[in-house]
Amino acid sequence: MERMVGGNGLFYPILGFASCVTFIYLSFGDLMLNNEKEQKFGFVERNGTQFMLDGSAFYINGWNSYWLMDHAADEYTKPRVRAMLQAGAKMGLTVCRTWAFNDGAYNALQSSPGRFNEHVFKALDHVIAEARQHGVRLLLSLVNNLQAYGGKTQYVKWAWEEGIGLSASNDSFFFDPSIRSYFKTYIKTVLTRRNTITGIEYRNDPTIFAWELINEPRCMSDASGDTLQDWIEEMSAFVKSIDKNHLLTVGLEGFYGPKTPKSLTMNPEEWASRLGADFIRNSKISYVDFASVHIYPDHWFHEEGLDEKIKFVSKWMLSHIEDGDRELKKPVMFTEFGLSNLNKDYQPSQRDRFYKTIYDVIYKSAKKNRAGAGALVWQFFVGGMEEYNDDFGIVPWERRSTYSLITEQSCNLARIRGLNQLKGYLKELCLEGH
Numbered sequence: 411m412e413r414m415v416g417g418n419g420l421f422y423p424i425l426g427f428a429s430c431v432t433f434i435y436l437s438f439g440d441l442m443l444n445n446e447k448e449q450k451f452g453f454v455e456r457n458g459t460q461f462m463l464d465g466s467a468f469y470i471n472g473w474n475s476y477w478l479m480d481h482a483a484d485e486y487t488k489p490r491v492r493a494m495l496q497a498g499a500k501m502g503l504t505v506c507r508t509w510a511f512n513d514g515a516y517n518a519l520q521s522s523p524g525r526f527n528e529h530v531f532k533a534l535d536h537v538i539a540e541a542r543q544h545g546v547r548l549l550l551s552l553v554n555n556l557q558a559y560g561g562k563t564q565y566v567k568w569a570w571e572e573g574i575g576l577s578a579s580n581d582s583f584f585f586d587p588s589i590r591s592y593f594k595t596y597i598k599t600v601l602t603r604r605n606t607i608t609g610i611e612y613r614n615d616p617t618i619f620a621w622e623l624i625n626e627p628r629c630m631s632d633a634s635g636d637t638l639q640d641w642i643e644e645m646s647a648f649v650k651s652i653d654k655n656h657l658l659t660v661g662l663e664g665f666y667g668p669k670t671p672k673s674l675t676m677n678p679e680e681w682a683s684r685l686g687a688d689f690i691r692n693s694k695i696s697y698v699d700f701a702s703v704h705i706y707p708d709h710w711f712h713e714e715g716l717d718e719k720i721k722f723v724s725k726w727m728l729s730h731i732e733d734g735d736r737e738l739k740k741p742v743m744f745t746e747f748g749l750s751n752l753n754k755d756y757q758p759s760q761r762d763r764f765y766k767t768i769y770d771v772i773y774k775s776a777k778k779n780r781a782g783a784g785a786l787v788w789q790f791f792v793g794g795m796e797e798y799n800d801d802f803g804i805v806p807w808e809r810r811s812t813y814s815l816i817t818e819q820s821c822n823l824a825r826i827r828g829l830n831q832l833k834g835y836l837k838e839l840c841l842e843g844h
């Protein structure tokens with residue numbers, strides 16, 4: 411998403427004493443994988459519009475922490491990874507979305523095309539192993555449409571520097587054969603990586619919930635959508651040729667393209683149909699297992715008040731869930747949602763109301779076995795990470811009402827699955843705490 415600041419690893423905030431004690435406590439001891447847990451950790455699959463786990467429907471309450479690999483690469487910040495994953499698990503959250511890329515930037519995973527930093531790869535190994543330890547699955551994104559952490563801009567720059575780039579346009583990422591080749595090399599290297607901690611290749615690891623091709627793709631140089639559609643078709647087929655175990659999504663924001671009737675009635679404004687992405691067309695591709703949608707009314711509207719934004723959010727979500735049920739016949743996941751604290755007259759209670767609106771739509775959809783499969787908050791941090799925050803991020807336990815909203819949603823969704831399915835932190839949270 412566009413609102414990432416910091417994240418270059420150059421600023422290390424001073425941790426308070428309490429945070430230090432917490433991190434030392436959470437970091438104590440070697441990483442010991444629980445064999446019993448290993449045996450019970452299955453792949454999430456899809457059956458029509460539902461995610462399935464161990465034979466029953468699986469509805470997701472989760473979050474975004476884009477920064478996990480970046481922080482795992484430095485010894486000073488590494489304990490935050492365990493702290494965040496453990497805290498997420500204790501809230502009953504089952505999926506965390508995070509970046510499995512850092513192209514050409516500080517702590518780069520890929521320093522130049524096809525060249526990888528083993529130290530940073532081991533940091534990603536650590537993130538996956540820690541997630542497994544805490545019973546959290548990961549939605550791993552493979553490249554950024556935006557410039558943070560390199561993104562498509564870095565790939566275009568590499569091709570240009572090597573004298574083989576067709577164009578200096580950022581959108582040549584999608585149509586330049588050399589750059590497509592770079593990205594395929596990246597995909598293959600990541601998917602076939604053998605984790606140095608667990609010994610499991612990424613493509614064989616059920617800790618990974620799904621792959622996301624690209625965060626928020628836009629190709630504004632071709633508003634028809636053909637360029638992006640062609641790229642998604644090629645890359646999704648390539649992913650599935652290497653990894654048939656995992657689910658795959660595109661990483662879309664959810665805007666309807668110009669040929670879709672809903673572009674006139676459901677897009678936030680007219681500009682949204684001219685970005686080169688098309689929710690229906692892009693998500694219909696056979697290799698794409700589920701659709702992704704983002705929710706950012708603050709960025710999409712500038713005059714409306716909170717009431718109007720909340721109304722739009724409900725309409726936006728219900729429209730996409732309907733698409734999942736009727737047109738796509740696939741799950742629809744709201745992989746980012748946030749309310750800005752820069753709004754005029756902002757109050758934290760407004761964010762609670764915004765979260766509750768989204769959670770209620772998901773819960774009602776799940777109760778009716780409809781396509782609304784889950785939602786991931788943008789974004790969570792632990793204490794002392796202000797340098798990495800934007801106007802959407804929170805430390806979830808700092809505000810009791812927000813924390814309660816999140817955990818209540820975890821339990822509501824878990825109960826649909828059945829109390830007999832509750833395990834670990836979810837069992838503790840939902841049977842004793844409610």
